[in-house]
Amino acid sequence: MNMKLTGKLLGAAAALALLAGAATADNWRAWNIHHDGHPNTAAMDRFAELVDSKTDGEITVEVFHGGVLGSQPDALEQVRLGAIEVGNFNLGPIGPMVKEANLVSLPFIFKSVPHMFRVLDGEAGAIMAKGMADAGVMPLAWVDAGARSFYSQKPINTPADVEGLKIRVMNNDLYTAMISAMGGNPSPMAFSEVQQALKTGVVDGAENNFPSFKNVGHYEVTTNYSLSEHLIIPECICVNTSKFEALSPELQAEVRAAAEEAALYQRELWAVQSEQARKDVEAAGVAVNEIADKAPFQNAMASVYDDYLAANPDMRALVELAQSTE
Numbered sequence: 001m002n003m004k005l006t007g008k009l010l011g012a013a014a015a016l017a018l019l020a021g022a023a024t025a026d027n028w029r030a031w032n033i034h035h036d037g038h039p040n041t042a043a044m045d046r047f048a049e050l051v052d053s054k055t056d057g058e059i060t061v062e063v064f065h066g067g068v069l070g071s072q073p074d075a076l077e078q079v080r081l082g083a084i085e086v087g088n089f090n091l092g093p094i095g096p097m098v099k100e101a102n103l104v105s106l107p108f109i110f111k112s113v114p115h116m117f118r119v120l121d122g123e124a125g126a127i128m129a130k131g132m133a134d135a136g137v138m139p140l141a142w143v144d145a146g147a148r149s150f151y152s153q154k155p156i157n158t159p160a161d162v163e164g165l166k167i168r169v170m171n172n173d174l175y176t177a178m179i180s181a182m183g184g185n186p187s188p189m190a191f192s193e194v195q196q197a198l199k200t201g202v203v204d205g206a207e208n209n210f211p212s213f214k215n216v217g218h219y220e221v222t223t224n225y226s227l228s229e230h231l232i233i234p235e236c237i238c239v240n241t242s243k244f245e246a247l248s249p250e251l252q253a254e255v256r257a258a259a260e261e262a263a264l265y266q267r268e269l270w271a272v273q274s275e276q277a278r279k280d281v282e283a284a285g286v287a288v289n290e291i292a293d294k295a296p297f298q299n300a301m302a303s304v305y306d307d308y309l310a311a312n313p314d315m316r317a318l319v320e321l322a323q324s325t326e
Contacts, residue, residue: 026059028085028243031075033067039273040088040143040235041065043266047086047237050258055251061086080136082240089137090145090235092170100131100318106308107178108298109322110232113147120234124321132236138244139236140259144270147229151213152205155289156226159183159300168194168206177304178230182297191216198222207231211270214277219286226289228297237263 030048034040048061069075069084072093078084095102103109103124110116119125120142129139150156152165163183169175171188179186187203197203199221206218207230213219237259244252282288291297309316 025057026247028059028061029069030061030063030086030088031067031069031079031084032063032065032088033072033075034088035066039266039269042269043143043262044088044237046265047258047262050261051255054254054258058251059247059255076137079238079240082136082243084240085243086237086239087137088143088235089238090233092172092233094132094137095172098128098131098135098137099312099315100128102174102312103128103315103318103322104233105172105174105231106319107174107230107301107304108294109319111294112229113144113232115325116232116234117142119322119325122325124318124325127318127321132238133241136241137238138241139238140244140256141237141263143235143237143263143266145233145235146209146211146270146274147227148207148209148231148233149226149228150205150207150230151218151222151225151286153223155224155287156205156228157289157291158296161226165204166202168197168203174304174308175231177307178301181300181302181304194218195221210274210277210281214281219281219284222286224287224289225281227291228294230297 028051030044032041032044044063044065048063051059051061067075070078072089075084075087076089076093076097079087079089091101091104095105104116110119120128125142132139150162150167152167154161156162159182162179164185166185166187167179168187168189169179176186176188187197189197189203194203194206195217198206198218205222207228208218210225213222213225219225239255239259244255247255278288305319309319
């Protein structure tokens with residue numbers, strides 16, 4: 001065989017090999033509700049880059065930001081069914097679907113953000129992860145969404161300071177029960193309505209993390225931000241369970257490692273953004289009120305926990321496990 005023909009055959013073989021590799025590459029779509037500039041957007045882009053490099057292109061991830069693939073409930077269902085492979089989800093909406101995930105919506109279940117991550121990285125987190133995986137949404141890594149605290153026209157130092165106040169909360173029975181247990185009047189409403197409600201006095205206060213408090217302008221119509229940290233609800237980088245389990249053990253390890261690395265990157269970005277948001281609102285004249293002892297708030301939640309555990313007795317062991325985590 002002459003050298004020219006041999007070269008052509010070798011070239012054709014190489015091209016076919018590349019085409020075969022491309023044909024067998026696993027191309028994943030990922031959902032993210034956040035936009036440019038948000039820590040989660042940067043982290044999801046980092047996740048996609050890491051998956052590509054760690055798997056040598058055997059798996060590629062295209063991230064769709066800004067919720068363009070649907071609302072969170074829609075995207076959550078699509079990941080469960082495998083129509084979308086990956087999602088960056090808040091655990092709040094997963095709670096009604098996965099009882100174990102509802103742990104994070106119990107008020108004051110976590111003492112702080114670091115305590116939350118210790119719980120999630122331990123046995124309680126493993127139980128939550130299994131429940132989510134069984135439902136089709138497997139968490140690969142946990143990311144930070146901050147701690148939600150009260151803001152109002154007066155400082156809140158004890159549960160008694162909430163008494164009589166109309167406080168906007170998300171639409172969840174646990175959150176309304178939390179306000180009622182402190183003698184307040186829970187006012188569920190759409191997030192888009194809160195600014196005007198605060199301005200006109202329809203509500204006396206609301207609750208959220210520092211970046212949200214600052215970025216949507218609620219600090220402009222509020223004078224006090226009190227660090228109750230009553231809800232610390234994490235987010236996750238989650239994958240369709242069947243899709244993940246179909247991978248080889250080696251690829252599973254690389255994809256999980258990519259998610260964990262991206263999550264650590266997100267936590268760093270979130271810490272910077274939260275610190276800057278606090279500085280910005282303080283500079284604007286908002287008084288940030290430190291609460292030295294959160295025990296009275298936690299104690300005030302006794303009726304909330306009693307009612308919840310009476311309705312969900314199989315959650316008692318998990319709740320106690322989280323509470324006992326140092």
